[in-house]
Amino acid sequence: MGRLAEVTDLERTAMLLAWDQEVCMPAGAAAEHGELRATIGRLAHERFVDDRVGELLEAASPRDDVEADVVRTARREFVKARRVPGELVAEMTRAAANARGAWLQAHEDNAFAPFAPFLERNVELRRELSACFPEAEHPYDPLLDDFEPGMRTADARAALERLRDGLVPLVAGVTETEASGLEVEGDVPLPEAGQRALVRVVLQALGVDDDHWRLDEAAHPFSSGITAGDIRITTRYHEHDLESLFSSMHEFGHGLYEHQVDPALARTPLGHGASAAWHESQSRLWENMVGRSAGFWRWCLPHAQAALPGYFSDKTWQDVQRTFNVVRRSLIRVSADEVTYGLHVIVRFELELALIEGALPVADLPEAWSDRMRSYLGVDVPDDRQGVLQDVHWSEGLFGYFPTYAIGNVIAGQLWARLAADLSDLDERFAAGDFAPLREWLGEHVHRHGRRLMPDELLARVVGGPLDPAPYLAYLERKLEASAQLMA
């Protein structure tokens, strides 16, 4: 257990270095910090894949249930980590660093072609990685497993096909009025000081305290659970939208998950959220299911009016809720609304699957992208920057990660249905500014388990069944209906 605690400490230190780099580090020190991060990351890996760890895990006789779960999880990860040669790991890191640079340039130049060879190399190396697991049913399985332990490609594909087939007609049915929408934020500026005040009030009501949390600014908002008692979230402020609020609530969802993990799991490999999708289920739940709900805005409106009178003073909570639920067929994933978002993700999932299968040559990617965007979302992609080049993920070698965004929403939908059954007055509680029942329910049913259960076991435990997009689709349909009524 001592060695695993050491590895955990190293991983958490690496997380702090990463946070520091985004939030504190003076810009001129990037290369030097890269060395620190590389050393800590390498040590965390070396100290884990070491022969000695294998012997210890082999010989381990757990004293209790937690230790049994630690040993089982560590064995699984040990076996997986030992299968991948160190040279391949190093080469993936190198290739990703090169591809990241090439992507930045290609993005600036709005030209996919110069980036293609770098992306090809990333794909090639992921295929080599897959080949280290010849028993896998599908070459994408080992990649997906890094983010969703135990999930097979077939499971993800089945769930996301059902999600897609539900979303496409929903999105197609969005009326012109809804699609063109109200001016979401319009031309009234939202002064940064007011946004900061509002974010502070909201986070405090959700459950953030200075003893265990901090909020900072970052170019790309993210959340770091350095330890369960040290949760750091970030946001950003734009004068013409309220992204600061929704991104804070999103990162709060991630942070709360880490904060409410059972303290008994500290310094073990189990002291984090169960998987990437489970994490995303929490962030999306707070951002959307809470943050765009009627109850939330009934409570929040007076605070928003006090903080940002220029924008909010002449609005009702119904106006505001409608504004923040407008549906738009658009090109960019990160600014997509709740209804269309899943389709953006599914486009990426299907394409990366085809890349890894070898069914789609990298050169054909932009066209395949445009085709799918047209057929799923009904939009025309005018150029690479607004198309295939918009996300950094593939340049960093992240394959297997995109589907977790959509699966996270699916899980959030299942949780929300379960929550509605357990806590019938949730919306009224929100309207009273009381988020404790939701926080506690999530802590009790989801968070405290950390990674003790496999993601599918956790789901079965909480909602009584496997991955199922139906509740999420039903939630979106109800929203669209309510929104249509609000418009009438």
Add this chain to the structure above:
Amino acid sequence: MGRLAEVTDLERTAMLLAWDQEVCMPAGAAAEHGELRATIGRLAHERFVDDRVGELLEAASPRDDVEADVVRTARREFVKARRVPGELVAEMTRAAANARGAWLQAHEDNAFAPFAPFLERNVELRRELSACFPEAEHPYDPLLDDFEPGMRTADARAALERLRDGLVPLVAGVTETEASGLEVEGDVPLPEAGQRALVRVVLQALGVDDDHWRLDEAAHPFSSGITAGDIRITTRYHEHDLESLFSSMHEFGHGLYEHQVDPALARTPLGHGASAAWHESQSRLWENMVGRSAGFWRWCLPHAQAALPGYFSDKTWQDVQRTFNVVRRSLIRVSADEVTYGLHVIVRFELELALIEGALPVADLPEAWSDRMRSYLGVDVPDDRQGVLQDVHWSEGLFGYFPTYAIGNVIAGQLWARLAADLSDLDERFAAGDFAPLREWLGEHVHRHGRRLMPDELLARVVGGPLDPAPYLAYLERKLEASAQLMA
């Protein structure tokens, strides 16, 4: 060299964790962060004292002068580190943690007796540590060597006796007017916003840029050179004094040293300042020799007037300079002026020497403290809190560190004399807000060498001789004379 680079990265990461704990960490996460720091610190130690490092150092054939210096220094440190049993190191850490807690309580209760057994244990363990080096001339030598590599107790004692014998009559000769002084800061409040603005202007003029530096607040100001390109200093703001400015300049001196180390020494054990005293020479030089000089205030006054008009608007630079150079016989080291400061340090040095020699029982420490304060500074110690309990150092097991404060001033005096010879118009440059010549001179003659030279070699190289308090005493005498003239 790879292993040494790894150890360096671990040490620098530990430094970042320490900085984070003081500046960023939410208060409730202290225990969890303690674990991270302990793990990183332990790994840095383990990865260095490892047999393999010994073999590599044995077999090393340096390719150039830098590598030769690296190997020489690392061998010296390796031999020293291997002499101390791991259990003793662990026991010293434990005892210091206990003593630190006991000191906090004793300080609050203003009672030395309950703290005495903890201090005794710390002393006992330091004597055990000394005993690991039976060849040492004096039992204090191995302790001092941790902070001043190569310096013998006899050298420190000789220099500080000469300093003491010069200071005692100087301080005794301070007239009643000087001693009671002007009201140093008086009752006019110095608003924090104005202090921040002034600190910013001054640091920028000294050479701080956002690309490589950051300034934060901390309860006890300190400086961290995370890497040469990432210098983090801290200060604190009190409404009724200008400590913020002088402490910023002090920490700037430490930071500049780390910042100007030759980049070729990055990721080696040589990439820091030469010793604790050398570091202190730099901080005291910028805080006092620059920050209390006529030239500095001729330049700074208009900035101070713009930032803090309530206090500065009706003052001349002569008023201000006199105010910040008032001499007072007082009880507390950290707020002592430049002239009396050395005597506060010498009291501690002489007493800790007697403790380690076994000549002074811990129980007799408060009385010995009072005696020396009376005989050197002419003040009566009313209680333990304003006496022997005022510093945290001994509770943390820091023995061998206090003398470096005074030796730092001695070195600063020698450097200042040398500087005056090389750069005759320094005061005029300061009056023009031009600190580049001083910065560059220090970079060229001191900073760039990092730890390539032993502290005494560096001193011989820069000033052409050994440790000598005469220039520092002469500098203080000139100051007192100038001040007497200003008063007349």
